[in-house]
Amino acid sequence: MDELYNLFNELSQSQRKLVLGTPTLLTAFCAEASEKIGVDVEVLKLHLNKLDAFTKGEADRVIRLEKSVKVIKDKGMRLIEVQGERDKWYADMVAAPLIKALAIRDMMEDGNTYEESILNIESEGNYHYMEKAQRRMERPNDLIPLIRKPTLLSWDDGTGQKNREKKAILYHEILSHLKDTTGGISKTELLRNIGKDNSSWRVVCNVVLEYMISRGILIMSERKYYYATKYNNREHGYHRKIYELIVDSPQSKTSILKEMGYNNTKGRQKLSNALEQLSIEGMIIRQGGSWIIP
Numbered sequence: 001m002d003e004l005y006n007l008f009n010e011l012s013q014s015q016r017k018l019v020l021g022t023p024t025l026l027t028a029f030c031a032e033a034s035e036k037i038g039v040d041v042e043v044l045k046l047h048l049n050k051l052d053a054f055t056k057g058e059a060d061r062v063i064r065l066e067k068s069v070k071v072i073k074d075k076g077m078r079l080i081e082v083q084g085e086r087d088k089w090y091a092d093m094v095a096a097p098l099i100k101a102l103a104i105r106d107m108m109e110d111g112n113t114y115e116e117s118i119l120n121i122e123s124e125g126n127y128h129y130m131e132k133a134q135r136r137m138e139r140p141n142d143l144i145p146l147i148r149k150p151t152l153l154s155w156d157d158g159t160g161q162k163n164r165e166k167k168a169i170l171y172h173e174i175l176s177h178l179k180d181t182t183g184g185i186s187k188t189e190l191l192r193n194i195g196k197d198n199s200s201w202r203v204v205c206n207v208v209l210e211y212m213i214s215r216g217i218l219i220m221s222e223r224k225y226y227y228a229t230k231y232n233n234r235e236h237g238y239h240r241k242i243y244e245l246i247v248d249s250p251q252s253k254t255s256i257l258k259e260m261g262y263n264n265t266k267g268r269q270k271l272s273n274a275l276e277q278l279s280i281e282g283m284i285i286r287q288g289g290s291w292i293i294p
Contacts, residue, residue, distance in 0.1 A: 003033075026049075103133040190225060
């Protein structure tokens with residue numbers, strides 16, 4: 001503790017007496033000394049108290065303080081021994097997930113969906129996102145706004161703030177509900193299920209549903225709404241069966257209906273829509289009363 005005693009002896013005799021006799025001044029002096037010599041504040045305080053006791057001839061107090069110093073030293077050594085494990089905990093459970101989360105957020109800011117970002121974040125072409133996030137970890141103050149839960153963005157369409165917020169809330173609740181819904185759902189069922197089946201929310205709902213359909217997020221079929229991804233996945237199987245029938249041999253609409261087992265008003269409309277879609281995509285053409293492969 002020579003460095004501590006040297007710093008202490010730089011004080012005047014009256015200052016030394018004041019430091020030793022005033023707990024707050026003792027703590028302040030040891031805190032300043034700790035920054036200079038890199039030793040725990042509590043250890044420094046014990047050494048100065050031991051020096052004070054030794055000077056005053058208080059042998060029992062010297063022995064007691066010596067034991068206290070040893071206990072703190074032992075505790076400090078144990079902390080040093082587990083520091084490697086603490087570092088590993090931080091690297092694996094704090095830094096690594098946060099770096100990946102920040103990198104994925106940056107990919108989303110650049111126009112990728114959440115699912116695309118999750119799948120592609122660790123590919124060679126996107127590693128610069130991880131490197132950028134790693135650098136952010138070196139600036140903890142920059143992380144605070146990034147790790148807060150995203151706030152709800154209002155629907156900026158020139159109307160009042162309350163109306164914009166209602167549209168934004170409805171958008172997220174509709175999207176969440178339809179993602180978890182297997183089939184289609186009417187507007188009334190939708191509003192009832194999310195607890196907003198009243199005149200106020202119905203007016204807002206019309207605008208939100210129209211927007212979501214125009215963006216291809218939802219699909220409306222026979223007055224029911226579907227989450228587009230689920231609807232398209234389901235319809236692709238139906239289209240594929242129709243196409244496979246026509247590949248085998250030219251088919252009339254009636255023969256396809258018999259094979260598909262949907263020979264009713266609803267089935268005929270669904271088939272007409274599917275045939276039109278396949279025709280637009282150039283996969284089939286009409287020849288007389290039959291559909292054939294071009």
